[in-house]
Amino acid sequence: MMMKKIYGILGDPVAHSLSPVMHNAAFEKLGMDAVYLAFRVSKAELEDAIRGAKSLGIAGLNVTIPLKEKALLFVDAEEVAKKIGAINTIDFGSGTPMGYNTDGIGSMQVLKETVGELKGENVLIIGAGGAAKAIAFYLYLEGAKVTLANRTKERAAQLAATLSNADAIGLGAEFKKQIKASDILINATSVGMHPHEDATLVNADMMHQDLVVFDIVYNPVETKLLKEAKRAGVKKIVDGVKMLVYQGAASFKIWTKEEPPIEVMEKAVTDALASE
Ligand code: NAP
Numbered sequence: 001m002m003m004k005k006i007y008g009i010l011g012d013p014v015a016h017s018l019s020p021v022m023h024n025a026a027f028e029k030l031g032m033d034a035v036y037l038a039f040r041v042s043k044a045e046l047e048d049a050i051r052g053a054k055s056l057g058i059a060g061l062n063v064t065i066p067l068k069e070k071a072l073l074f075v076d077a078e079e080v081a082k083k084i085g086a087i088n089t090i091d092f093g094s095g096t097p098m099g100y101n102t103d104g105i106g107s108m109q110v111l112k113e114t115v116g117e118l119k120g121e122n123v124l125i126i127g128a129g130g131a132a133k134a135i136a137f138y139l140y141l142e143g144a145k146v147t148l149a150n151r152t153k154e155r156a157a158q159l160a161a162t163l164s165n166a167d168a169i170g171l172g173a174e175f176k177k178q179i180k181a182s183d184i185l186i187n188a189t190s191v192g193m194h195p196h197e198d199a200t201l202v203n204a205d206m207m208h209q210d211l212v213v214f215d216i217v218y219n220p221v222e223t224k225l226l227k228e229a230k231r232a233g234v235k236k237i238v239d240g241v242k243m244l245v246y247q248g249a250a251s252f253k254i255w256t257k258e259e260p261p262i263e264v265m266e267k268a269v270t271d272a273l274a275s276e
Helices: 019-029 043-056 070-074 079-084 102-115 130-142 153-161 173-180 224-232 241-256 262-274
Strands: 005-011 034-040 060-063 089-091 098-100 122-126 145-149 167-169 184-187 212-215 236-238
Touching: 005 019, 005 043, 019 034, 019 241, 019 262, 043 060, 043 070, 060 241, 079 130, 089 241, 098 241, 102 130, 102 184, 102 212, 102 236, 102 241, 122 130, 130 145, 130 153, 145 153, 145 173, 153 167, 167 173, 212 224, 224 236, 241 262
Parallel strands: 005 034, 005 060, 122 145, 122 184, 145 167, 184 212, 212 236
Antiparallel strands: 060 089, 089 098
């Protein structure tokens, strides 16, 4: 008899994660005998957790805040993930834990669907944390012109230095000027996330009508930034749900080699967000 396959997410905190609902909906849709669980694991326990997961025959894991960087130490990661310096996916299929970063993959899929070709686009990313890093690196690979704007400017400068052709700025006057010169604006900070739903770093009067505005925050789905973008009448508005679904779908495919049921996964996430 085949044993049920076990997948999961390690994080701290992790109770809020939408990944269990999203992946379990996909397993159910495909009739797979598998379950996805959330495990609260501290940084200090991460190594034991990954080794233990391998010993227990767990098939695949996601890792989230605050474990994405540290997890890299305990896996054999793909080159892109090593360059980003963080992973969000571990596959145990080959025996050795293999690390991947699907945040970047998910964000590129969303942007390509929205904008098409990214080569030569002027992209302004706000943030220099884990998500910003993954997005910036993939945009660099696509040949976009990336500017990083961060509250702590030195962090943006450090990240920009790892990507040739990227600039770093703070959130002052140069930031306002750079928005006017950008084709795409991406919020990769946690500003605007529940419970601070009225917060935004960019208002309508700072935007222009040819701008694409993408907020990777997905809780709430329509953030204050996206409300401001609507008010400014920008070219396109993209919320964070698709990226969440696409990064999850990319992990699902790495683990199961099956085509992920994207629509089912997206519905599971939007239903869960609506019932919160
Ligand atoms: P992180 O590593 O902790 O980085 C947080 C970033 O936000 C830093 O750049 C930080 O600036 C900035 N920030 C925080 N509070 C700020 C404030 N009050 N004013 C200005 N900047 C502020 O977090 P992360 O992992 O990159 O995640 C960032 C957000 O993206 C979270 O809301 C997360 O839920 C979301 N996310 C979404 C997806 C998706 O699939 N849609 C995937 C990954 C993450 P400093 O450097 O100055 O502290």
